[in-house]
Amino acid sequence: MxxxxxxxxxxxxxxxxxxPFDYLIPESMSHWIEVGSRVGVPFGRRTVQGFVVxxxxxxxxxPKRMKAIQELLDLTPPLPQDLVELAYWxxxxxxCSKIAVLQAMIPTALKGRxxxxxxxxxxxxxxxxxxxxxxGVNARQALLSLLSGEEREIMDYVASAGQxxxxxxxxxxxxxxxxxxxxxxxGLLTESQMIKDKIRKKTVKTVTAAVTGEASVAxxxxxxxxxxxxxxxLQFLVEAGITLSLQEVLSELRVTAGTVNKLAEKGYVxxxxxxxxxxxxxxxxxxxxEALERTPxxxxxxxxxxxxxxxxxxxxxLLHGVTGSGKTEVYLQTIExxxxxxxxAIVLVPEISLTxxxxxxxxxxxxxxxxxxxxxxxxxxxxDEWRKIREGRVQVAIGARSAIFAPFSELGLIVIDEExxxxxxxxxxxxxxxxxxxxxRARQHGAAVxxxxxxxxxxxxxxxxxxxxxxxxxxxxxxxxxxSGSRLPEVRxxxxxxxxxxxxxxxxxxxxxxxxxxxxxKGEQTVLFLNRxxxxxxxxxxxxxxxxxxxxxxxxxxxxxKSNNLRCHYCGxxxxxxxxxxxCGSEHIRYFGTGTQRVEAELAKLFxxxxxxxxxxxxxxxxxxxxxxxxxxxxxxxxxxxxxxxVAKGLDFPDVTLVGVIAADTALNFPDFRSAEKTFQLLTQVxxxxxxxxxxxxxxxxxxxxxxxxxVHASGHDYASYVREELKHRRxxxxxxxxxxILVTMSHEKLPLLLRMAENFAGDLRLKAQRLGWFGSLDRxxxxxxxxxxxxxxPIPRIKNRYRFQCMVKYRGDLDAVALVKEMAExxxxxxxxxxxxxxxxxxxxxxx
Ligand code: ADP
Ligand code: ZN
Ligand code: ZN
Numbered sequence: 001m002x003x004x005x006x007x008x009x010x011x012x013x014x015x016x017x018x019x020p021f022d023y024l025i026p027e028s029m030s031h032w033i034e035v036g037s038r039v040g041v042p043f044g045r046r047t048v049q050g051f052v053v054x055x056x057x058x059x060x061x062x063p064k065r066m067k068a069i070q071e072l073l074d075l076t077p078p079l080p081q082d083l084v085e086l087a088y089w090x091x092x093x094x095x096c097s098k099i100a101v102l103q104a105m106i107p108t109a110l111k112g113r114x115x116x117x118x119x120x121x122x123x124x125x126x127x128x129x130x131x132x133x134x135x136g137v138n139a140r141q142a143l144l145s146l147l148s149g150e151e152r153e154i155m156d157y158v159a160s161a162g163q164x165x166x167x168x169x170x171x172x173x174x175x176x177x178x179x180x181x182x183x184x185x186x187g188l189l190t191e192s193q194m195i196k197d198k199i200r201k202k203t204v205k206t207v208t209a210a211v212t213g214e215a216s217v218a219x220x221x222x223x224x225x226x227x228x229x230x231x232x233x234l235q236f237l238v239e240a241g242i243t244l245s246l247q248e249v250l251s252e253l254r255v256t257a258g259t260v261n262k263l264a265e266k267g268y269v270x271x272x273x274x275x276x277x278x279x280x281x282x283x284x285x286x287x288x289x290e291a292l293e294r295t296p297x298x299x300x301x302x303x304x305x306x307x308x309x310x311x312x313x314x315x316x317x318l319l320h321g322v323t324g325s326g327k328t329e330v331y332l333q334t335i336e337x338x339x340x341x342x343x344x345a346i347v348l349v350p351e352i353s354l355t356x357x358x359x360x361x362x363x364x365x366x367x368x369x370x371x372x373x374x375x376x377x378x379x380x381x382x383x384d385e386w387r388k389i390r391e392g393r394v395q396v397a398i399g400a401r402s403a404i405f406a407p408f409s410e411l412g413l414i415v416i417d418e419e420x421x422x423x424x425x426x427x428x429x430x431x432x433x434x435x436x437x438x439x440x441r442a443r444q445h446g447a448a449v450x451x452x453x454x455x456x457x458x459x460x461x462x463x464x465x466x467x468x469x470x471x472x473x474x475x476x477x478x479x480x481x482x483x484s485g486s487r488l489p490e491v492r493x494x495x496x497x498x499x500x501x502x503x504x505x506x507x508x509x510x511x512x513x514x515x516x517x518x519x520x521x522k523g524e525q526t527v528l529f530l531n532r533x534x535x536x537x538x539x540x541x542x543x544x545x546x547x548x549x550x551x552x553x554x555x556x557x558x559x560x561x562k563s564n565n566l567r568c569h570y571c572g573x574x575x576x577x578x579x580x581x582x583x584c585g586s587e588h589i590r591y592f593g594t595g596t597q598r599v600e601a602e603l604a605k606l607f608x609x610x611x612x613x614x615x616x617x618x619x620x621x622x623x624x625x626x627x628x629x630x631x632x633x634x635x636x637x638x639x640x641x642x643x644x645x646x647v648a649k650g651l652d653f654p655d656v657t658l659v660g661v662i663a664a665d666t667a668l669n670f671p672d673f674r675s676a677e678k679t680f681q682l683l684t685q686v687x688x689x690x691x692x693x694x695x696x697x698x699x700x701x702x703x704x705x706x707x708x709x710x711x712v713h714a715s716g717h718d719y720a721s722y723v724r725e726e727l728k729h730r731r732x733x734x735x736x737x738x739x740x741x742i743l744v745t746m747s748h749e750k751l752p753l754l755l756r757m758a759e760n761f762a763g764d765l766r767l768k769a770q771r772l773g774w775f776g777s778l779d780r781x782x783x784x785x786x787x788x789x790x791x792x793x794x795p796i797p798r799i800k801n802r803y804r805f806q807c808m809v810k811y812r813g814d815l816d817a818v819a820l821v822k823e824m825a826e827x828x829x830x831x832x833x834x835x836x837x838x839x840x841x842x843x844x845x846x847x848x849x
Contacts, residue, residue, distance in 0.1 A: 323688025343412025373399025
């Protein structure tokens with residue numbers, strides 16, 4: 001069937017354009033346009049990028065009024081059909097526009113923008129034909145003879161280039177803007193818009209011998225002595241018998257490109273452009289690893305997942321395995337099975353630059369079958385890794401959150417490691433959670449999902465236990481032992497209040513101090529961890545208490561050591577760090593770091609000569625710095641690895657026998673209902689870093705709240721007891737998993753107007769929900785209930801000079817609260833003529849502050 005009409009979602013960010021528009025498919029494109037194709041289409045007076053979401057043979061629109069697709073941007077659609085379907089689903093689930101989701105699914109390199117292109121007009125060409133027919137002279141010359149010298153030169157240039165950008169043309173002929181305009185005005189040159197990608201495929205020049213066997217012998221014999229260099233090159237290429245990069249040949253034989261070009265002119269060699277992939281791991285060797293013999297616990301998990309894989313059935317497995325229980329080995333082996341079925345696998349890790357060891361293990365097992373989607377890769381490198389997936393050159397994609405959109409065609413398995421991590425939720429639009437998207441994609445493909453964690457999120461754990469949700473009811477699988485036979489480390493909680501009472505004012509308890517000293521003596525290693533979240537390096541005056549804040553946003557400025565300036569994390573405002581307090585003139589103004597520097601200084605004082613490797617925002621800004629620091633530690637060029645939560649993840653060092661948590665409770669005081677959960681997870685993760693191999697491990701947790709259940713149970717490695725207690729709290733307060741949340745944040749420059757709008761919003765929503773029979777307190781025993789809290793000022797009440805208010809919608813049961821909230825928000829936005837009010841909707845928010 002030949003389709004003539006395509007429905008296209010256009011890249012125009014407004015509420016009115018969040019629907020498909022009909023476009024005619026030009027005859028020349030009809031074989032190429034597919035669902036998921038990226039196209040350039042006229043929209044108003046502009047050309048914009050869009051995605052084809054469906055194909056038709058007719059339209060309800062008047063064909064005469066319908067515009068045609070202007071250009072097709074890729075030969076292979078960047079989005080397979082299932083991702084287009086997924087985008088529709090996500091847009092409903094997360095109350096965001098379809099284009100926002102579609103754009104999030106493709107690499108940045110493909111987020112093109114329109115550029116003005118100039119080419120010789122068809123009319124000009126046909127005019128030339130006429131002239132040619134009449135006079136019999138060369139057509140172009142005939143046409144050009146009608147123009148002035150300057151004009152002719154421009155026309156000639158454009159004709160030889162085929163097409164060029166207006167920008168380029170005006171740079172080339174800076175004095176002739178009038179002529180260029182004149183040619184366009186007279187219709188001899190046409191102006192059109194084209195979408196230009198940010199990045200292109202990379203190519204290299206290659207050279208191959210065009211003669212072989214007898215012919216090559218004859219060719220080689222034909223060179224004169226002056227052509228000695230040419231002969232050498234040809235001989236080299238004939239002997240190599242393969243295509244080589246031109247650069248390589250030139251440097252190997254120390255010849256010039258001219259020499260090779262001459263050979264090409266004689267037809268002895270062929271020079272071609274070949275597409276190459278930028279390989280971020282080029283030159284790196286990965287130690288190959290064989291599959292290990294499965295332990296009984298691993299076997300039981302492997303068996304369950306294999307059953308789903310073999311049946312090609314959708315299934316979700318929650319793999320609750322203690323740290324070091326061999327979860328990664330299970331991922332590797334199930335993926336191997338999946339690949340053997342000619343299907344592909346996606347592996348999600350929380351933040352890939354923090355988990356170099358994960359990448360190494362996957363590269364070691366699967367070699368070139370793995371594409372790595374790394375946040376610190378260049379745009380070009382990311383694009384190339386993505387193309388390897390789209391073109392079916394790899395079977396495994398490993399990466400952070402957005403790797404869930406890896407465009408595989410036959411997805412068999414999705415692994416989400418550390419599934420409890422908040423980084424799986426995207427904080428910007430589209431505000432999706434990769435876990436939910438994974439489950440949805442797996443359903444589309446009949447694929448299996450493994451959610452792995454030593455500390456599963458309450459949501460996943462509860463869903464597995466209650467099996468109440470028939471779409472997301474994971475099967476719980478447990479692994480409690482470590483294959484190495486090593487026991488979980490002994491964890492001791494140190495009450496810092498007691499230390500103070502006994503006169504110890506140091507940040508190290510006596511026990512931790514003694515522990516570090518003994519590791520130094522034995523040549524073993526220590527990991528020290530500071531439990532701090534968020535941006536915490538701020539400048540404060542110790543005399544008057546002044547804190548340097550952003551003039552536009554109600555937030556303290558962050559100190560950057562390298563540049564010695566203060567920056568706002570929200571709006572980018574920057575100022576030099578003051579030497580004296582701007583309020584009181586005191587010189588006692590200093591910055592309070594994440595604390596890692598203070599700890600480092602104290603370590604140096606207490607243990608002269610100690611080698612500390614500090615890992616925090618200051619030491620890890622450069623590309624590859626994480627890997628470098630970790631490698632240094634692995635090579636035992638450091639005694640202590642000191643850091644924030646980034647040291648807590650996935651690291652595995654054989655000689656680490658001591659882990660110290662300096663201040664366990666800092667995160668407990670955060671006004672977030674998940675703060676206990678976060679603390680428990682972090683402490684469990686950190687504790688898992690010790691004694692993973694032969695040497696037994698020891699962990700000290702220093703705290704001012706030793707009775708808190710998250711600390712008590714983390715130290716006892718007791719997930720079950722922790723969960724029981726946590727669920728009790730959540731149930732009482734109707735927090736997830738006993739309810740769902742939608743956070744609505746409204747912002748405006750004028751506070752009184754904003755307040756009124758926010759109150760109207762909450763009021764209208766209440767009224768509407770009541771009419772639908774939903775409204776009520778969640779305390780009542782009904783299966784369906786909805787409650788609205790607020791409006792209240794947001795935790796950050798002002799950003800970029802815009803005031804912010806929020807409402808929290810809490811609901812339970814099978815109601816489409818998201819759709820209602822979205823509808824209400826749109827109604828509210830529709831009331832204002834200008835775009836001054838902004839409303840952001842966060843479904844299942846993870847960050848409440
Ligand atoms: P996790 O991902 O649960 O933290 P890993 O897969 O990293 O656990 O395994 C922890 C350690 O145990 C690793 O050093 C790994 O090589 C080893 N290991 C895993 N499975 C086995 C096995 N079946 N036999 C022997 N060693 C294993
Ligand atoms: Zn002061
Ligand atoms: Zn600011």
